[in-house]
Amino acid sequence: MSFSRRNLIGFAAIATPSAALLPVLGRSSLRAGEGATSILRFIPSGLHQGVLDGSSKQDLSRYIQSGVDSGENLFFPGKPSSKYSIDGQIQIRNQAQHLSSAGLVRLDFLGRAEDSNAIELLSGRRDGPSSSVTRQAQSIMGFRITGPEDTKYRSMIFVEEGTFFPRIERIFSETGVNRGYLGSLAESFLRVHGTTNSYVNDVTIRDCVFAGVRNASNPGFPACGIWIEGCIEGRVENTKVFYFDECMRLGNADSSTRNVQFMVFDQVQLEPTKPYDQEDRQAALNIYLAHACNFRDCRFAVGNGTDRVNSVAIRISGIAEQIRFRDCSFQGFRRAQNLLEISESGAADGIYISGADIRDFVGDLTINLGTARDILFESSSILPPTI
Numbered sequence: 435m436s437f438s439r440r441n442l443i444g445f446a447a448i449a450t451p452s453a454a455l456l457p458v459l460g461r462s463s464l465r466a467g468e469g470a471t472s473i474l475r476f477i478p479s480g481l482h483q484g485v486l487d488g489s490s491k492q493d494l495s496r497y498i499q500s501g502v503d504s505g506e507n508l509f510f511p512g513k514p515s516s517k518y519s520i521d522g523q524i525q526i527r528n529q530a531q532h533l534s535s536a537g538l539v540r541l542d543f544l545g546r547a548e549d550s551n552a553i554e555l556l557s558g559r560r561d562g563p564s565s566s567v568t569r570q571a572q573s574i575m576g577f578r579i580t581g582p583e584d585t586k587y588r589s590m591i592f593v594e595e596g597t598f599f600p601r602i603e604r605i606f607s608e609t610g611v612n613r614g615y616l617g618s619l620a621e622s623f624l625r626v627h628g629t630t631n632s633y634v635n636d637v638t639i640r641d642c643v644f645a646g647v648r649n650a651s652n653p654g655f656p657a658c659g660i661w662i663e664g665c666i667e668g669r670v671e672n673t674k675v676f677y678f679d680e681c682m683r684l685g686n687a688d689s690s691t692r693n694v695q696f697m698v699f700d701q702v703q704l705e706p707t708k709p710y711d712q713e714d715r716q717a718a719l720n721i722y723l724a725h726a727c728n729f730r731d732c733r734f735a736v737g738n739g740t741d742r743v744n745s746v747a748i749r750i751s752g753i754a755e756q757i758r759f760r761d762c763s764f765q766g767f768r769r770a771q772n773l774l775e776i777s778e779s780g781a782a783d784g785i786y787i788s789g790a791d792i793r794d795f796v797g798d799l800t801i802n803l804g805t806a807r808d809i810l811f812e813s814s815s816i817l818p819p820t821i
Contacts, residue, residue, distance in 0.1 A: 470509035470534065473518075476501035488515040493544070495522035507532040512539035514578065521545055523587075525554045530571040538606060543581040543590070548620040551589045552579070557596030557632075568632075573601035578614075580607070585617025589625040595632040595664060603640045609677065614645055621661065622683070623675075628664020629691050637668035646677040658683050659704075663723070664691035669698045676705040679716050685723030685752055693723040693753070698730070705735040706745065716745040717775075722752035732762045737770030737794075747773045750780035750804070757784065763791040768819040771797030780804035786812075793817035 474482055477497045484490030498520065501508050505528045510518060514537060521544040526533065543552045555572045579590055590607070593600050602624065607614040615623070623644045628634040644659050659675035661683045675681040681704035684694040704718035718734040734747035747764045764773050773795050776782050781804055790811070792799070796819055800809055 470507040470532065471501070471504075473498060473501050473508045473510050476504070485518060486512055486516050488517040488540070490517060491519055493521040494518050495520050495524075498524060502526055502528070502531070502533070505531065508534070510535040510539050510541075510577070511537075513537040514539065516540060517542050517580075519544060520552070523550050523552055523554065525556055526572050526574070527556045527558065527569070528572070529569050532572075533574045533577075535576040538576060538578050538604070540578045540580050540612075543579065543587065543615070543617075544585055546584065546586045548586045548588055548618075550587060551592035551625075552581075552587045553591045555591075555593045555597055555600045557594045568596045568598055570598040571601070572597065573603065574605065575601065575603040577604075578606045578608075580612060581615045581617045583616045585615070586620075587617065588620045589622050589661075590615060590619065591624045593624075593626045593634055593637060595627060595629045595634060597637075598635045599638070600626075600634065601638045601640070602642065603638070604642065606643045607645055608643060609645045622658035623678075624660045626660075626662040626665050627691075628666075630664070633664050633666040633692055635666055635668070637662075637665055639668075639670040639673055641671070642673040644673075644675045644678075646679075662694050662697070665694050665697060666692075667696045669700065670702055671700045672702075674703040674705075676703070678706055680720050681706050681717075682719050684719070684721045684727070687722050687751065691723070693725050694727060695725040697724075697727045699728065699732055700730045701732065702729070703733045703735075704747075705733070717749040718747045720749045720751055721754040721757065724753075724757060725755045727757050729757075729759045729762055732759070733765075734762065734773075735765045735767070737765075737767040745770050746775040748775070748785075750774070750776045750782045750785075752779065753781050753783075754785060755783045757782075757786070759785075759787045759790065761789040762787070763793075764795070765793055766795035766819070768794045768796060770795055772799065772801045774800045774809070776800070776802045776804040776806050778803045780806075782806045782809060784808045786810050787814060788812045790814035791817075794819045 477494060481490060481492055502524060516539040519542045553574060557569045591602060626634050626637050659678040659681045663686045706716040706718055716736060718736050736745045736747050792814055
């Protein structure tokens with residue numbers, strides 16, 4: 435397995451940001467990314483110091499949205515301890531607009547509306563009657579997403595149908611106070627939401643870390659890490675999703691979207707396990723509607739915790755056709771019964787697992803409660819659990 439090669443580079447930035455990424459205070463012109471405008475130009479100067487040193491609790495929603503509405507590409511100066519507090523949401527509506535930070539500054543979301551998303555990349559479909567409205571190449575890159583325990587959103591990042599080439603890169607939400615999002619979510623951390631009207635096209639999700647965190651009012655928080663539906667082509671690369679009941683979901687249970695097709699998942703870690711009690715029947719990957727997707731050099735780890743016997747690495751809850759897993763690792767931690775489950779409502783046609791490292795599952799690798807054709811394990815190493 436070669437997962438650690440890129441991971442070592444990608445995730446090291448969390449703990450050891452380069453000094454070269456830190457802002458230089460006191461200059462007449464604030465540091466900005468190449469071709470971008472500093473968001474501080476839209477924020478009153480009296481608030482700058484508190485934002486940059488992380489002491490400010492002032493809601494900056496209207497100032498940040500004003501900057502976004504200007505259509506400029508925006509750079510958020512700061513370092514990991516800097517904090518932009520947002521008691522609301524950010525809506526990116528402009529063509530080819532980029533929001534970025536080199537220093538992994540904090541976007542600290544404080545909203546309490548379960549029907550709103552924290553960050554939205556919008557195609558414009560909801561703004562007018564035309565079903566042909568699209569926007570391209572919007573992106574958000576280089577932020578830590580945080581929020582207190584009483585925060586509530588539908589999803590943290592939402593990508594609307596009709597967007598082309600959206601990019602989500604270097605977005606981190608780890609576990610722990612001031613390191614990740616602690617509030618509750620109604621749907622998922624990241625939702626790519628194509629519908630029966632239109633796909634999301636060529637999404638890129640790269641170099642991200644998303645972690646679910648225990649919430650006192652919702653011990654099973656949250657239901658899903660990355661939820662992709664109605665998406666054609668695109669990539670998820672060098673990304674870790676852990677501590678969710680479902681780390682990744684492809685498609686929708688109610689058939690209200692088109693399928694997920696022709697996507698590539700490369701060097702992705704999906705680990706729904708938690709160090710404390712949580713509901714059983716977790717899944718690293720749950721497929722409701724997907725066709726011709728490829729997983730390469732990925733890791734699926736499930737069962738690390740008490741009473742995880744019915745949790746699985748892959749669950750087929752709907753239709754899965756021509757899904758390939760190449761050179762992936764699957765770990766059951768001597769508790770999980772099955773690697774692959776085809777549920778009663780599931781239909782699998784062509785699930786190919788090759789070159790895999792499979793270890794520590796205590797039951798049959800596959801349990802079929804639905805319908806299945808062409809389920810194939812080949813050239814794989816299968817190690818039974820050791821006592």
